[in-house]
Amino acid sequence: MAIDGTSSLPDDIRESIAIGNVKSVAEQSSMLSNLAYANLISNVNLSQQNAVSNQQAMNQLGLTVTGKVVNLVANLSPMEAVAVVKMDTGNDIAQQLSDIKGTLASFAPTP
Structure with a gap:
C-alpha cells in the first residue's frame, strides 16, 4: 500500500x-x-x-344514436296512427289502392 507524495489517498x-x-x-x-x-x-x-378511448367514445355515440332512432321509429304518436288510418280510408284514391291490393292478393298462391 504505497502512498504517493502528492496525494493523501492510498494507491x-x-x-x-x-x-x-x-x-x-x-x-x-x-x-x-x-x-x-x-x-x-x-x-x-x-x-x-x-386510440382505444376514442374508439370506445365513438361506439357509445353510435349506440346512443341507434337507440334513439329505433325508439323514434318504434313509438308512433296517436296523431301519426290516425293519419295512417285516414290516408288508407275515406277517399277515392285510398279505395282504389285497397281494391288493387285485394285483387293482387287474390292471385297470390296460398302456402
Missing part, C-alpha cells in the same frame, strides 16, 4: 475510484439507451390507450 483507493469512474462512464450510454427505450414504450402505450 488502492485511487485505483478503485478510477475503476468506478470508468464503469460509470461506460454504463452511461447503455443507461441512456434504456431510458430512451422506456420513453418510447411509454409513448406507444399512451397513444394506444388514447
Whole structure:
C-alpha cells in the first residue's frame, strides 16, 4: 500500500475510484439507451390507450344514436296512427289502392 507524495489517498483507493469512474462512464450510454427505450414504450402505450378511448367514445355515440332512432321509429304518436288510418280510408284514391291490393292478393298462391 504505497502512498504517493502528492496525494493523501492510498494507491488502492485511487485505483478503485478510477475503476468506478470508468464503469460509470461506460454504463452511461447503455443507461441512456434504456431510458430512451422506456420513453418510447411509454409513448406507444399512451397513444394506444388514447386510440382505444376514442374508439370506445365513438361506439357509445353510435349506440346512443341507434337507440334513439329505433325508439323514434318504434313509438308512433296517436296523431301519426290516425293519419295512417285516414290516408288508407275515406277517399277515392285510398279505395282504389285497397281494391288493387285485394285483387293482387287474390292471385297470390296460398302456402
